[in-house]
Amino acid sequence: MSGMTWLITGGAGYIGAHVARIMTGAxxxxxxxxxxxSGDAARLPDGVPLVRGSVLDRELLDRVLSGHGxxxxxxxxxxxxxxxxxxxPLRYYRENVHGLTVLLEAVxxxxxxxxxxxxxxxxxxxxxxxxxxxxxxxxxxxxYGETKLAGEWLVRAAGRAHGFATTCLRYFNVAGAAGPELADTGVFNVIPMFFDxxxxxxxxxxxxxxxxxxxxTCIRDYIHVADLADAHLTAARRLARRDGAGDLTVNVGRGEGVSVRTLARIVAEVTGHGTPAVIEPRRPGDAARAVASVGRIGGELGWTASRGVREMVESAWEGWLLHHPECVPGVPG
Incomplete structure (x- = not known):
């Protein structure tokens, strides 16, 4: 235990709840x-205080930061x-950039x-x-990508100006679940889109x-959400140490690429649904390959991912079945 008290914004979301669980468990x-x-309070571990509100609300931020120490x-x-x-785009800049600005001012x-x-x-x-x-x-x-890059700029500049240590984690493609109840319930990423x-x-x-x-087919780097949560814990503990001052920016991935066709085959094997994939025209903006170099996170944090793509698909499928009981054989829809 580091002696810190951490505020997790977005902590009831898919990724946030995994981070909250691993940090409290540690x-x-x-x-x-x-x-x-988009979050769900039921995802949070018992005993974790939840304040419902937005990072755009400066008065609320002041109360939360002070009240929880x-x-x-x-x-x-x-x-x-x-x-x-x-x-x-205006909504994304307001939520992701202006909201971060308000939060950093409060911090x-x-x-x-x-x-x-x-x-x-x-x-x-x-x-x-x-x-x-x-x-x-x-x-x-x-x-979306623009707001994340602007967010990094803001975080680093504020850290330098106000003397706080910062770390930026650049996620690659997040998948899987640490437990079925924590699974992603949206149908926006490739694995749940296949399931759907x-x-x-x-x-x-x-x-x-x-x-x-x-x-x-395109090649992507997939990271299990439980590994991603562990990377947050590791990064937070580095920040908590006295030698954690300054700024660090690292990729979070496995450093291994998986093609969309290979992913579709694994999904078919795990689910037992063998309907062949259909090929449609390219989407604008899809890169042929996007795979992380993970040398820096290994060197700076001593961290590496431990879970493979099949485990991501298997855990995501368990979560899909929990949240979509109509898909379970023998269960009335």
Whole structure:
């Protein structure tokens, strides 16, 4: 136990609840702020205080930081759907950038000295590399990625100006669940999209099979959400140490690529739904390959992912069946 009290914004969300669970399980003191627009209070461990509200509410932030004696912040609250960000850029900039600005002002005034920021590989845009290092050009191609890059700039600048230590974690493709009750309930990422179509009797869709990759489909780096949560715990504890001052930006992935066609095959094996995938035209903005270089997180934090893609699919499928009982054989819909 570090002696810190951590405020997790967005802590009732899919990723946030995993972070809250692993941090409390490791003995860290945690409070959660979440507007519950996409979160679920039932995901939180027993005894974790939940304040319902937004990071846009400065008066509420001041009360929470003071009332809970917060000494560090893990900031996960954000809008995160790429397509939606294209349709609603003003909303994304307000929630993700202005909301972060308000939070950082409150953090600075409260004297909080540690700040961990949830960023994304979307900051890289269409990076052209076998492995994307943290030094790669950051040229996002959608408003979501832009807000995450602007968020990194804000976090680093505020940390330098106000003397608090910062870490930015650039997530790659998050999947799986530490328990069925914590599974992602949205149908926005590729694995639940496959589940959704298969259990409705439709063929899963692969967008493009003419990429310059071994099987013609896009290659991505998938990280189990439980591993991602563990990376947060490790990063938070580094921040809590006296030698954790300054700024650190690291990728969080496995450093291994999996093609969409291979992923579709694993999903078919795990679910028992063998409907062949259909090939549809490429989507604008899809890079042929996006795989993390994980040398920096290994060197700086001594951290590596431990779970593979099949475990991600298996755990995600257990969660899908819990939240969609109509898909379970013999269970009335």
């Amino acid at each position: 003995g860290e003191r945690v409070a959660v702020l979440d507007d519950l627009s 917060v000494t560090g912040v893990v900031h996960l609250a954000a809008k995160k759907q790429v397509g939606e960000s294209v349709e609603q 600075a005034d409260a004297g909080v000295e540690r700040f961990l920021f949830s960023s994304s590989a979307a900051v890289y845009g269409m990076a052209d590399a076998d492995l994307i290092t943290e030094d790669a050009a950051t040229v996002p191609i959608n408003p 179509r298969l259990t409705r009797g439709d063929a899963p869709r692969i967008f493009g099979d003419d990429y310059p990759t071994p099987d013609g």
